[in-house]
Each structure stands twice: as structure tokens, then as C-alpha cells.
Amino acid sequence: MFRKFLNISLVIALALSAALAQQSALAPSVERLRAHINYLASDKLEGRRTGSEGANLAAEYIAKEFSRYGLQRSIGWDTLGMSILEADSPNRYLQKFPYVAGVELGKGNSLSFRFKDQTNGTELRVGQDWMPLGSSSNGQVESSAAVFVGFGITASELRYDDYSTVDARGKIAFAFAGTPDGDNPHGQFARYEDPRWKAIAAKNAGARGLVLISQQKHFADEPLSRLQYNNSGGEAGLPVAIISSSTILGESDLSVKLGLVKHGLMPVVTFTSPVTLSVNITRREVEASNVVGIVNGFDPVLKNEFIVIGAHYDHLGRGGEGSLAPREGDIHHGADDNASGVAGLLELARIFASSESPRPRRTIVFIAFSGEEEGLLGSSYYVNHPLRPLENTVAMINMDMIGRMKNNKLIVGGVGTAEGWRDVIAISNLQSKPIAVAELANPARTPGKVTLVIGANGQLSSAIIHTQGFDLTLNEDGYGPSDHSSFYAKKVPVLFIWTGTHEDYHKPSDTADKINYEDEAHILSFVARIMRSIDANDARPVYTVAKSESQGRTMGFRVFLGTIPNYADSGDGLLLDGVRDDSPAAKAGIKAGDRIVKLAGRDVHNVYDYTYALGELKAGQEYEVELLRNGERMKLKVTPATRK
Ligand SMILES: [Zn+2]
DSSP states (O other), X not given: OHHHHHTOOHHHHHHHHHHHHHHSTTSOOHHXXXXXXXXXXXXXXXXXXXXXXXXXXXXXHXXXXXXXXXXXXXXXXXXXXXXXXXXXXXXXXEEEEEEEEEXXXXXXXXXXXXXXXXXXXXXXXXXXXXEEOTTOOOEEEEESSEEEOTTOOEEGGGTEETTTTSOOTTSEEEEESSOTTTTOTTSTTGGGOSHHHHHHHHHHTTOSEEEEEOOOSSGGGOGGGGOOOOTTTOOOSSOEEEEOHHHHHTTSOHHHHHHHHHTXXXXXXXXXXXXXXXXXXXXXXXXXXXXXXXXXXXXXXXXXXXEEEEEEOOBOTTOSTTOOOSSSSSOOOOIIIIIIHHHHHHHHHHHHHOTTSOOOSSEEEEEEESSOTTTSHHHHHHHHSOSSOGGGEEEEEEEOSOSXXXXXXXXXXXXTSBTTHHHHHHHHTEEEEEEOGGGGGOGGGXXXXXXXXXXXXXXXXXXXXXXXXXXXEEOOOSOOSSTHHHHHTTTOOEEEEEOOOOTTTTSTTOOGGGOOHHHHHHHHHHHHHHHHHHHHSSSOOOBOOOOOSSOSSOOSXXXXXXXXXXXXXXXXXXXXXXXXXXXHHHHHTOOTTOEEEEETTEEOOSHHHHHHHHHTOOTTOOEEEEEEETTEEEEEEEOOEEOO
């Protein structure tokens, strides 16, 4: 027995110290978690849409908590010359980044045309009869004749092309919104429904403008009429608008016309010249912020290494893009997604900043991200504008949706991103509780590993029993649909903690009363043990290339290049955050930081153009890719692989 104790490794001793910490007042508190989530997911914060008042209130709340716990402010950390007032401001927890909160109509939006049997042209009322799309480019286009192009879809892999029988060059194309599949979200055309794709198809066919015809009976019910802007997309590249069906089809039966189009009978609308479309929309830029607080390490050397722990605080507001609610307008509370992660972040910040808990040797950077739901905007901004050096950031742990634990099941992603991650996880997953020394002789009472504690007098003083904690599912990949992806793309080892998806995901019904607070507290103890375990090791985690389970955010394509786009970038072309090792892109010599401007002969202005071009590639065939690297233009050859 005694000998066994001598062989116990450092890691078990760590679990022991964590076990003792767990019993102190510094354990994650269910009451505190409840209070944080109740506030963040309340109606008052209106779903915390990035750039909204609700999101700002959430940021303010997080900053105030950081301040109460005594976290160091992250902005202006060399505070020379700063007044006491400035130095103390909660604003110094906020890392601001630019964000387009919405688009508004400028002056001079007009659409006019003349039907065949009309003598006077029809001047349409913007807002009532038609509306520019939020992604539309500004400009005025005039077309000698309009051309009707069915659904405006070109899908080479489906051998379907609405432009094959018409000449759209130099003209304004009219097409029905939607797809030949109707409302079927799993139909073969589903991914071509996005107006961004239709705009690219129109551009490729030489059209100068695109007008989509609503399938809604009432224009007010048309989602595309709401002038919404998508921060991860950029501009469409030509003027694009949506028009009401009654305006263009009169009182004729919409379903009959749609039926004709679905059977390949075109055109259904005939105009005489000219058609003019003029779009002028202004983008409303506001500030969005990450909230960043610091707990300094005490080791004179290791304090210059950083462990980032993050959770996004933004959510979907009242719906819109990303929502799975049947209708728009209701508050999406986002209690699990991701008030749960933020509450966890705050609890860990409180615990690690407390003078009663052992101080970490390394510096811990606590970040509440914004802009996650719209394409990892906040974390992407952070890794490109890090507040502590990224090369000394040894690990990033992300908590996104940790409030719905069921049957003790927990998912940990990113275990393939550093050597030894699996061991760290396994050790941290041991649940520890004290056991009476007298019970040690009874094997039925000691099912797990046992740590014996020897008192100063050399006698056995107490014992701790360790049993398996959570039922873990481990995923290798460091890429995934949340903020850890941004860090992994910069070669930082990551871990992603979540309790899985559920029926309230991205719906207004994701509310605070459904959170499993007790288990969330246990999860946080587990995360704290992981953090202590990383910090206990003198050597930093060694980054490794993880096996990928999903192949990035491709959209169901047959081919795979292995590029990781930066979804937050708004410059021309497609900026790459990373390239998967051993992928076709890596073999071609494409690198992180490259900006792709052309693929297989197609111009690439944004992520949509790129994905569109990708959809036309065939595996095993060589294509040319043109890119900008350090201001220099270069051409490489890439051969796409088949998706597994
Ligand atoms: Zn989400």
C-alpha cells in the first residue's frame, strides 16, 4: 500500500489539489451561474445580436464582472501617461472591431420597366413593390430588354443551367426567388437558393443586374425584402433586387406561372425596353467588441506564456440569418448558446483571479467574443489583432453551449491538436472524493484509483478516491463551427467543450429555465482541472495536426481543397486563415495569409465567388489558382481531391 503511494505520479497529485479546491468556496457556483444566465438570456438583452444595444449591455455586464474580480484590463496594458480615471475604465476590457450592423436605403433607388401592352412605363415604389437586397452593389444599370431566366440557377454538377437558352449579356436578368425544389430544404437545389449564388450565376452569364421575383403572395412576407446584411459575405458585385410577384405577374396565378417555369417553359414575362434599375444603399457601421480580461501568471518566465479561455456572448437577436425559428421577430434568448459558456467564463475568471486560489504560473486571458454567430467575426479579429502575443499563446479552450448536459455526456473537440491532450483530458476527468481510511480495505468501496495522503508524522492521514467523471466523446479536429477554429488556424492547440445540440438550438425557446446548472458547474471544475494541468507542465503543449472529421465549412461539394477562409475579411478576394496540412491546397503551395483572386478562370471577390468556383471543379483535374502573397501576384496549380 505504502509503496503504491510512492509511485503515484504528479498528475494524480494535481487531481488531488483540484479535488481539494473543489470542496472550497472557490468551486463553480450554481447560484452565480444561474444569475449570469438569467440576465444574459433575459428579454432585456433581446438576444444579444452583434452590434445591438442588447449585445452592448452584455459586454458591459461581463466587463463589470471582470472588474469586480480584479482581472487586469487588456487594452493599453502599458498604462504610462494614462489618467487614473482612464486606467480604471471598464472600456479597457473592450476590444472593439468594425461591424456592419445593417444597411439602409440611400437616395435614388428606382426600378422601372414597361410591359408589352403598356404605353407608359411603370415606376415602382421601393419598399412596397420592390427592394434592393442588402448584399446588392450600388449602381445604375439600364437594359435594352429584360431577360427572364427561370430560377436564375447554374448548377453544373446537376447539369442544370437556366441561362443556357437565353442571352443575358448586358441585360438585367429576372428570375424567381427559390428553387425548382420548392420549400424542400434537402432538395438537390437547396444550396442554390441563396441570392448570392444567383448573383454570381448572373454575373458569369454577363448580366448587369438581377431582379428576383418573390414567391410570396404578400410582399411584406418576403424575407428578402428586409434589407439585411451579412457580415461574412461582402458585396454581390452587381445590383440585385427583389420584386413582388403581383407587380410583375399582375393578378395572374403565381403557381401556374411557377409550374410553367419548373417545366422549362419560358418566358412568362415580357417587357419592352428599357428596364432601369438603380440601387443606392448605405452600410451602417457600428462598433462591436470582444471583452478581454487578464489574470497574470506569477512565474517570472512562464507568465509570458498565455492560456486563452473563451466563450462567445453574442446570439441571434430576434432571428434572421442563422435562426431555425418558424417565424421571425421573437427574441432568441440563447441561454445555452452561449450565455452558458459566458457564465462559465465568468466563474472561471472569478476563481482564477481569487487570492484564495493557487495562482497560475502562466497568464490566463479570458475572452468573451462577439460576432460568432455571423461567422466567428470576433475571434477572427482577435487572432489577427491579438492583445497578447499569439506565438506565446500555448492553448485556447473554447466553451460554446455547455448548459444542456444529459446522461453525463460531454463532447471535447480538438484532442488531436496537441501532443498529450488525451492524457490531460483523461486525468482531468477523474472525479475525486475523500474516503475514510478504514474503508480502504474494502475493495467494493474503492472502484477507482486511490491517492493516499501521508501526514507529517509518516502516518496515513487521509485518502482520496478517483473515479471516471463524464462520459466523454472525443473529437480530433481543431476546426469546427465556433471560435476555437480561429485559433487553430493560427496553429494554437485548442480544446472545444460542449454538451451537444438540442431541439431548442437557435430558436427563441433556448431559455434559462432549461439549463442544467448543476452539471454545468461540474463541467467548469473539469475545465479548471484542464487549465491547472496545462499550467502544471513546464513545457507548453506541442501543436499537432489533427485528423479532420469534417472538411471545413464547404457546402456539400464533391471536391475538397483544404483551404480555411477568413469569414470576417471584407477585402477583395478570398483571404485564407489557414490551409489543412497534406491537403490539395497545401500540396499546391497555398499558405495561410494568401488572398485568392482567381480559381479555375473565375474571378474571386469573396467567399461566395470562391465556393461557387469550387462547386465547378472536378477531383483529380489540375486547375490554376491565382493569389496575392505579400502584395505579389502568383499562379499555382492545384488538383482537388474527392471529399471523403
Ligand atoms: Zn449559435
